[in-house]
Amino acid sequence: MRHTRVMVLLGLLGCSYELTGPATPSIEAVEPGAFCDEVGGTGTITGANFAPMPENTLTDASLALPDVVLYDQDETAVDVSETWQSSTQMQFELPVGTAEGTYTVEVTNPDGSQATSAVDFIVVGPPTLxxxxxxxxxxxxxxxxxxxxFVDGYTQVWVGEAEATVVSVSETEVxxxxxxxxxxxxxDVTVGIAGGCETTLVDALEIxxxxxxxxxxxxxxxxxxxTQVSVWVTGIEGSVTEVLLVDAAGTETSVSYxxxxxxxxxxxxxxPDGMPEGSYDVVVSDESGCSAVLEEAFSVEADLSLALSAIDPPFGWTSASTPVTLRAGSPxxxxxPRVYLSPETPSDTSLATELRGVTFESEQRLTAVVPEGLAVGRYDVLVINPDGSIGQLPLAFTVTADPPPVITAVSPVSTDNQNDLAATILGENFRNPTVEIECRELSSGTLGARIGATVDSFTVDQIQATMPTTGLSPSVCLVWVTNDDGTWASYASVSVALPSRNLSAWNAGPGLAVARRAPAAVAGRATTTARFLYVLGGDDGAGTRLDSIEASAVDVFGDLSSFRSLPKPLPRALSHATAATLDRFVYVVGGVDDSGPVNTGWRAQILDPLEAPEVTDLAVTVGQGLGPGRWTYRVAALYDASDDDNPGGEGLPSDAFAVRLPDIPGGVEPTLTWTPxxxxxxxxxxxxxxxxxxxxAEQFLADVAAESFTDVGGTVxxxxxxxxxxxxxxSPLPTMxxxxxxxYAAIGIDPGDPGFATLVVAGGKxxxxxxxxxxxxxxxxxxxxxxxxxxxxxxxxxxxTNPRYEGATFVADSNLHSVVPQGDTWLxxxxxxxxxxxxxxxxxxARIAAGGDxxxxxxxxxxxxxxxxxxxASAGDTLYVFGATGxxxxxGGDSAGICATGLPGCNSGPPDPPDLQNxxxxxxxxxxIVPRYLSGSTQESSVIFVVGGTTDTENASTSVEWNNY
Amino acid sequence: MGAQMTRLFFAAGLLLTAPAYAEPASFVLGLHAGPAFALSPLDITALPRVTLGVELPPAQRRFRLWGGAAWAPPRSSGSVSDDRVPSGSFDYELRQQELMLGGGVAFAITNPEGPVVVDVEVGPQAFLLESRVDGSAGGEAFGEHREVYTRLGVMGALGIRIPAGPGEVAVQGLFTASKLDGRVTGDASSASISPSVGYRFVL
Known part of the structure; x- marks a missing residue:
């Protein structure tokens, strides 16, 4: 009763209670959408009107935050702690161990107004891999x-410690x-779900x-x-699966390889042919799926700006390698340079072939070797300069099924211009040949047109021909033999002289680097096209002897390149020695050193460019070594001190092997491998x-025993x-x-067995x-x-007949003299x-007999x-002497003919060593040109060379002159 | 205590409605004002007050019955650490509104006819309370909450009155109190002491 009255009174006083906030909250999103049950985590609720309320402000002030409650799919509430960020954002902490399932979020402001999320989030456990x-x-x-x-949007992947980019996620596949x-x-491969639930497969992925x-x-x-190109790579896994060429526009071309x-x-x-001009990237893929790209790896060029003019010879036999000479104008x-033979009809199975042994001699001349084994047919000749300029000779080279002709000798090699020359051409592989001569007039240097000769008879190894030399001005002529298949050979050279057998005027050659008196002079060939004049030792005319050697390249008409000093000198300073060549060896006997006349002799090999390694392989390791750029290597063979032919010596180097290294931190160590x-x-x-x-510019880097070398970046x-x-x-010869x-010294082939030869040394002082x-x-x-x-x-x-020295030893064989029977060598x-x-x-x-005596x-x-x-000199059935009278x-000079059988005035003729005519x-x-005494002399390709000596003005001369016989 | 006050309030009402004595009762309209010093963390505020009373003839007019209203708007503010909000603390401001309605009896301790009369007043009050609170943390505002409720309290005063003109000047020490126990304020009190000066018209 009493309470009733109180309530009535309070009612009269308007007693009531009301708490109101700013507005009713709302939820727009809950992030993340997934949580890991093992780690819980922080969720973020975004929305509006999240309104905290200060309370107990007069007692112990605190803050009533909007209350966040989670409800699972069974409507079971999970209370969580929350924080307030702003009226539009709150966060909550999902406890560790929260049961897996789908959850909604409810936010209740202190005034009791509520919001419930429209989207769910999930709580998951670790995935199964x-x-x-x-x-x-x-x-x-x-x-x-x-x-x-797996949960899309909430799945992370790590490979080892590195996070991987997730491309796609389904419930069962990532x-x-x-x-x-x-x-x-x-x-290891680790998959993490919802920022914590991780499962790892150990060693599951190999990089x-x-x-x-x-x-x-x-x-x-x-x-x-x-064109076949070499793509140098490293790190191929499994096998190569694709090679792509990518041009500047991004167009990809898959090529065969x-x-x-x-x-x-x-x-x-x-x-392939027809690729657009320009630079190309090369992409190589391997079995692991890895790809490597080399940008601007090579370029395709079409402009023929190199004035390539000739290749000589223009053919080669398929069964033998063929040395060739290429010529160019300007530029x-x-x-x-790189030299290729491109088939008449190229295809991906009929490729351009690169020539070996390419030797740059000048801007107008280089030599190379066509490898054996090329398919029979015609080929374009391509020369590609380092700057990309290209020269082409369309269908200028023919690979033949049959061997081309070879001319080993023309006899006689000299005639007068009063008669046609009835010549014997010795050689090999003559097949229905035609013969021509191509003469250069000695007085003017004019090269005339080829003149046809009459083939009187022929066998496979000999041609009897009549050459139309009547009326020609004194000339030096190349003899051309052309088989019916178009292959030909030339021979340098036949000289056409006046009836007196007089020679024409001498020509001044390039000077020696060092003035020499009493040098030895010989001619030798590194290959059939690489011919050299060597001048060895001598003295300065004042008592100082020389051990240096100079060499000059000889052209087919006798033109000399500049002399250069060779890196390997004579074993001792030596003058008054005599030299001779046989095959690719120079023999030197006798002479005078500082102690007087010596009884010693030596021989040295003219190095063969084909006896050089070929770099065939390249591997690299990265992380240290050389920096980026183009590095060029050459490798040369080394020989043991006991080697007979090049004791303790070195061979010619390989072709230049250029490596372009990429810019890799730390550098690159290339390992080269070559053929033994x-x-x-x-x-x-x-x-x-x-x-x-x-x-x-290559310089010494290292000597190695094996056929491979790893360059760690040392200094040259x-x-x-x-x-x-x-x-x-x-290499020393036996002592005399x-x-x-x-x-006197000379070498002749054993008439009984060409596998032997005899070095004859006579007289001397x-x-x-x-x-x-x-x-x-x-x-x-x-x-x-x-x-x-x-x-x-x-x-x-x-x-x-009598003791003597400072004389000449004339070699007369069938290569130089028609009167000498084939196989014989007279001295x-x-x-x-x-x-x-x-x-x-x-x-x-005398005559070199079988057995050597x-x-x-x-x-x-x-x-x-x-x-x-x-x-x-000795040629054309004639012996010549020059200078040093008295x-x-x-x-002045003299000449005498070698007697043929039955000639008047001759006491003897072949087969014995014949008499000389007057x-x-x-x-x-x-x-x-220069009066000389103690000069050196030799002959090559119908050219006589006279070098150095004492002149009427110099104790020792550098002058050189040459003449055709 | 609450029950006794209730009975006294009803007794005063009965007296007002009792048969008149030979001398008619006098009515008194008073206007008072003064500062209110809260006995809680509320800030000092003004306390205007209006009363209407009747002076009863018996007992030498020592008793007066009165009714009246008073209003006080105290405030309070503060800053509290709380790591659940940005910057780790929040600021708040409480704006309180208190409307007091009630009545009582006044008793003249000294001779009511004297030049200075000492009297005492007491009576129940209904406190109509409104709490508005807002706050912010890290520059982010919370939004205002408003809490409204009513509590029963008391009012008492001890003072003197001095006849002046048609009425009298009253100087009092006023005491009011009720529970102030909403969520916003916590379990606090609205008690305050207010020295006030007023003038009462004797009608």
């Missing part, structure tokens, strides 16, 4: 994880991209080593052919001193590679019976006076670059100084103008 496929990938490529419990920069090898494309060789290809797992660093890819070759060289005990590696150094030394024309190390100053004894050394010809010599000289049973020992230093004109003749020794004539220390500087003086116009 069953497999990773593929399990070997490249960084940056995709792989698939299968399992259960596709992810392996992160870049991962180390190679096995890695493959990413391939690297280093460079493409050649860097320039011609548009109008199929071959790849050998045994040589994994090199891919031979075919650039010409650049070092190092027979007889080599090691190899010398040369490298450019710096990145992008010009070709030819001072040595440089040898060059074509260089000699190997000198006595020292011999200015001895020993420490006391002139000698008359003769010694000989039988040389075993195992090959052009492989000779064996016995331990001792043999002593001949005969002697010179004429000319006059010189005799006992006491007086002069004698005695001419002795010198037999049939006979005095055949007397030189009327006695000479000593003179120059000489043992003094002189410019000596006649040469015409004044054939006098030497």
């Amino acid at each position: 069953t497999a990773v496929d593929p399990d070997l990938v490249c960084a940056g490529t995709e792989f698939t994880i299968t399992g259960e419990g 596709v992810a991209e392996a992160p870049a920069g991962l180390s190679t090898g096995l890695h 493959a080593q990413e391939p690297i494309v280093f460079f493409v060789d050649p860097p320039v290809v011609y548009q109008d052919t199929f 071959t790849w050998d797992a045994g040589r994994p660093s090199r891919i031979f890819a075919t650039v 010409g070759f650049q070092d190092p 060289v027979a007889g080599a005990v090691g190899y010398r590696v040369y490298r450019s001193p710096a990145a992008d150094a010009p070709s030819g 030394g001072s040595g440089v590679p040898l060059r074509v024309g260089d000699l190997g190390e000198w 019976a006595a020292g011999r100053q200015s001895p 020993d420490a006391s006076d002139a000698r008359d004894d003769i010694q000989w050394l039988q040389i075993t010809r195992n090959g052009p670059g492989d000779h064996d010599v016995p331990a001792n000289f043999s002593n001949s049973t005969t002697t010179l 004429y020992f000319g006059g010189g100084r005799t006992t006491g230093g007086g002069l004698v004109g005695t001419f002795d003749a 010198v037999t049939g020794f006979v005095e055949v004539d007397t030189l009327p103008n006695t000479r000593a220390g003179y120059a000489f 043992g003094q500087p002189d410019d 000596w006649n003086g040469l015409a004044n116009e054939a006098n030497l």
Whole structure:
């Protein structure tokens, strides 16, 4: 009753209660949409009108936050702690262990107004992982994880410690991209759901080593052919699966290729014809899915801006390698050029073939070797300079099924211009031949048109032809033999002289680098097209002897290049020595050193460019080593000190092998592998001193025993590679019976077995006076670059007619003289100084007999103008002497014919060493340019060379002159 | 105590309605004002007050019955640490409104005819209470909450009155109190002491 009255009174007083807030809350989103039950987490609620209310402000002030309550799918409430960020955002902490399921969120403001989320979030447990496929990938490529419990939008993947990019997620499958920069090898794969529920598959994914494309060789290809290029790579996993060429517009062209797992660093890819001009990227993919790109790896060019003019010879036999010479006008070759033969109808199975042994000699001339095994047919000749300029000779080279003709000799090689020349052309592979001569007029230097000769008869190895030399001005002529299949051979050379057999005027050649008196001079060939004149030793005319050697390249008409000093000198400073060549060896006997006449002799190999390693493979390791850029290597063989032919020596280097290294942090260590060289005990590696150094600047880097070398980036030394024309190390010959100053010496082929030859040494001056004894050394010809010599000289049973020295030894064989039967070699020992230093004109003749001895020794004539220390030549059934009349500087010359059987005035003829016809003086116009004494002389390709000596003005001269015979 | 006050209030009402004495009763209309000093964290505020009373003839007119209303708007503010909000603390401001309605009896302790009369008043009050509170944290405003409710309280006064003009000047020490126990304020009191000065017209 009493309460009733109170209530009534309070009612009268308007007693009531009301609490109101700003507005009713609303929820727009709850993030994240998934939580891991093992870690809980912070959820964010976005919406509006989340209104905290300060309370107990007069007692113990606090803040009543909007209350967040979660409800699972069974409407079971889960109270969570919350924080207030703003009127539009609140956060809550989901407790660890919250049951898996779907949840909604309810927010209640202090005034009791509420909001419930329209979207759910989920609480999940760790996923189940069953497999990773593929399990070997490249960084940056995709792989698939299968399992259960994946949640799209809330799934993360780690490979090792690196997070991977998730590409797609379904409940049972995750596709992810392996992160870049991962180390190679096995890695764990971890899938994390909702920021905490993680499951790991141990060692489930292997990151493959990413391939690297280093460079493409050649860097320039011609548009109008199929070119095989070498794509140098490293890090290929499994096998190569694709090679793409990508032009600047992004157009991709998949090209054919071959790849050998045994040589994994090199891919031979075919650039098809017709590719648009421009630069191309090369993309290489391997089995792991990895791809490597080399941007601007090579370019396709179509402009023919190199004035390529000729290839000589323009054919080669399919069964043999063929040395060739290429010529260009201007603009010409650049070092190092690339040379290709492109088939008449190129295809991806009929590719352009690169020539080996390319040697840059000048902007207008280079030599190369066409490899054997090319398909029979016609080929375009392509030369590509380093700057991308290209020269082309359409269908200028033919590979034949039959061997082309070979001319080994034309006899006689000299005739007068009063008659047509009835010549015998010796050689091989003559098939219905035609014969022509092409003559260069000596007085004017004019090269005339080819003139047809009459083929009187022929066999496979001999042609009898009549050459129309009547009425020609004195000329030097090339003899051309053309088979019915178009293949031909030329021979340098036949000279056409006046009836007197006088020579024409001498020509001044390039000077020696060093003035020389009493040098030795010989001509030799590194290949059939690489011919050289060597000048060895001598003295300065004042007592200082020289050990240096100079060499000059000889053209077919006798033109000389500039002399250069060879890196390998004589074993000692030596003058008054005599030299001769056989195959690819230079033999030097006798001479005078600082102690007097020496009884020693040496031989040295003219190095063969084909006896060089070929760099065939390249591998690299990254992380240290060389920096980016173009690095050029050459490798040369090294020979043991006991090697017979090049003791302790070095061979010619390989072709330049250029490597373009990419810019990789730390650098790159390239490992080169090359083909072995027979007889080599090691190899010398040369490298450019710096990145992008010009070709030819290579310097010594290392000596290695194996056929491979890893360049760790060391500094190069001072040595440089040898060059074509260089000699190997000198190998000693047996000692002779006595020292011999200015001895007679020559080499002839054994008439009984061309596998042997005889070095004959006669006379000379020993420490006391002139000698008359003769010694000989039988040389075993195992090959052009492989000779064996016995331990001792043999002593001949005969002697010179009188002791003498400073004379000439004339070699007369069928290659130079028509009167000499094929296979025979006759030697004429000319006059010189005799006992006491007086002069004698005695001419002795002898024949090299089977077995090596010198037999049939006979005095055949007397030189009327006695000479000593003179120059000489032997060709066209004629012997020539030049200068040094009376043992003094002189410019006059004499010549004498070799007697043929039955000629009047001849006491003997073949088969014995024949007599000489009368000596006649040469015409004044054939006098030497410079009067000389103790000059050096030799002959090559119908050219006579006279070098150095004492002149009427110099104790020793650098002058050189030459003449055609 | 509450029950006794209730009975006194009803007794005063009966007296007002009792038969008149020979001398008629006098009516008194008073207007008072003065500062109110809260006995809680509420800030000082003004307390205007209006009363209407009747002076009863018996007992030498020592008793007066009166009714009246008073209003006070005190405020309070503060800052409190709370790591559930941005910046780790929040600020608040309470704006309180208190309307007091009630009545009572006044008794002149000294001679009501004297020049200065000392008297005492007491009576129940109905407190109509409104609390408005707002706050912010980290620059983000909460929004205002308003809480309204009524509580029963008391009022008492001790003072003097001095006849002046047609009425009298009253100087009092006023005491009011009720529970102030909403969510916003917490379990607090509205008690305050207010020195007030007023003038009463004797009608």
